[in-house]
Amino acid sequence: MKKYIGFSILILLLTVGFFACKGLLEEDPKDQVFVDNFFQTENDATAAVNSIYGILNATSSAPSFGGVYFSNYWVATGLASDEMENRLPAPDFDQLATFTHRPVNGALYEFWSLAYKGINNANFAIEGIPLVNGDPSFKNQRLAEAHFLRGMLYFDLVRWFGDIPLILTLGGEVTPPRNDKDEVYAAIIADLQFAEQNLPDSYSAGNGLGRATKGAATGLLAKVYLTQGEWQKCVDQCDAIINSGKYGLYDDFAEAFRIPNENGKETLFGIGFGTANNSISFWEAGQFNVRLLPTKLSGAIPGVNAQGWQVATQNLYDSYDPQDRRREVTLLTTITNVDGTTTTVEPHIQKYWDRVNEPTAGNTDHDFPYLRYSDILLMYAEALNELKNGPDAEAYDAVNQVRKRARFNGMTELNILPDLTGLSYQDFKDALLEERRHEFVAEGHRWFDLVRFGKLEALVPLAKPGVQPQAFHDLFPIPQGEIDLNQNLLPQNTGY
Numbered sequence: 001m002k003k004y005i006g007f008s009i010l011i012l013l014l015t016v017g018f019f020a021c022k023g024l025l026e027e028d029p030k031d032q033v034f035v036d037n038f039f040q041t042e043n044d045a046t047a048a049v050n051s052i053y054g055i056l057n058a059t060s061s062a063p064s065f066g067g068v069y070f071s072n073y074w075v076a077t078g079l080a081s082d083e084m085e086n087r088l089p090a091p092d093f094d095q096l097a098t099f100t101h102r103p104v105n106g107a108l109y110e111f112w113s114l115a116y117k118g119i120n121n122a123n124f125a126i127e128g129i130p131l132v133n134g135d136p137s138f139k140n141q142r143l144a145e146a147h148f149l150r151g152m153l154y155f156d157l158v159r160w161f162g163d164i165p166l167i168l169t170l171g172g173e174v175t176p177p178r179n180d181k182d183e184v185y186a187a188i189i190a191d192l193q194f195a196e197q198n199l200p201d202s203y204s205a206g207n208g209l210g211r212a213t214k215g216a217a218t219g220l221l222a223k224v225y226l227t228q229g230e231w232q233k234c235v236d237q238c239d240a241i242i243n244s245g246k247y248g249l250y251d252d253f254a255e256a257f258r259i260p261n262e263n264g265k266e267t268l269f270g271i272g273f274g275t276a277n278n279s280i281s282f283w284e285a286g287q288f289n290v291r292l293l294p295t296k297l298s299g300a301i302p303g304v305n306a307q308g309w310q311v312a313t314q315n316l317y318d319s320y321d322p323q324d325r326r327r328e329v330t331l332l333t334t335i336t337n338v339d340g341t342t343t344t345v346e347p348h349i350q351k352y353w354d355r356v357n358e359p360t361a362g363n364t365d366h367d368f369p370y371l372r373y374s375d376i377l378l379m380y381a382e383a384l385n386e387l388k389n390g391p392d393a394e395a396y397d398a399v400n401q402v403r404k405r406a407r408f409n410g411m412t413e414l415n416i417l418p419d420l421t422g423l424s425y426q427d428f429k430d431a432l433l434e435e436r437r438h439e440f441v442a443e444g445h446r447w448f449d450l451v452r453f454g455k456l457e458a459l460v461p462l463a464k465p466g467v468q469p470q471a472f473h474d475l476f477p478i479p480q481g482e483i484d485l486n487q488n489l490l491p492q493n494t495g496y
Helices: 009-017 042-057 072-079 091-098 106-131 136-161 181-198 214-228 231-244 253-257 288-292 295-299 314-319 325-330 373-388 393-407 425-439 446-453 456-463 480-485
Strands: 084-086 267-271 310-312 331-336 342-349 368-372
Touching (some): 084 091, 091 106, 106 136, 136 181, 214 368, 214 373, 253 325, 253 368, 267 373, 314 342, 314 456, 325 331, 373 425, 393 425
């Protein structure tokens, strides 16, 4: 089991009490820890930064059940696409799956409120760490972590909601207006560039494993530039990762989802969950398996806590080559029961179930893979195709590395998924979108990909007959609960 740098009880207080509020902008002075009286030692700097990590994976602050990336993030982006369907009796998730969501939606509201709590904690750390009497290089590293995490949270917020309030200091406007998304992106880039310049390349086990690294900042900058259509800048960032020699693909796709391989060569950044002592997590475990594995698994593992709340679309399952290793690793359709009989189920997502380390399934120590090396390769190929109006040798090599890995069935390389070659600009782009679909199931990418490729309206109805997204669904609505607190958030996003 991986180990992370330790933290004190104070982090729990920071995470659940720093800026605990019903909405983004309500304040309760009794809950607050102030910059001037808190930051004294290097341990204080670490505790402040750990409070940001804590918001990513877990929080006990009502009404939230988990942190920013605990479930709503990747569930919402899966449901609002051709990737997932909802089986949980919950209107909020049904609405996302059928594109009938409106400004009153608990999943969207929770993501907004938790992300801004994380940003508030980051602002607290960024303002306070310079006051610490400590080693300058240590302070810069902790500052860089805070900048990275703030940039990451703003990146996901701006991709979800478009123009949003940009809050970079404590004690600003009580009811801030929405900033133009270009201003938000400029702040994101500044945060990530600072992080890239000041984060270490790696950490040793027990001394920060799981924290943001220089590679995480470089890779996330690549995704920011890709989203903005800054193709050359994206290529340059991906080049830096590829040529660093620090990252690579496991030979077997399944190895990317083994718990012992978390923070391994394929991980640029993951959101930590788990029961390891001193981990940057407040939940005993993540709920990937509880949400995704079928209830009928109890026939094979009596008493397993598998709820099957979200499932893969049949269209996704059918889109794979039957021998593609990723289908076998990612999706479950047949269960072998304890009595030897088999049960067929609709496609369920099993990629987070490490059968060796967690044979009884249910709760899991698995991290959420926010940014993997295969994403770098596919972003690199996409940006090169856009930059040169067609794929070159390097673009082909990048995507073919991913396809080659998918040909390996755990023992040998099969004669499937031939290397891509001789494609036009559009054919290569279409092939990349399909490759991303097969590579990143339930990793929070699909809605973003469909929006970026301009394919949301065309592809969702193929997987969900009768469901028809509209052009305005390339953004989510600003949560009504926040508008009720702050009328300056109006006008609402178009279509809602």
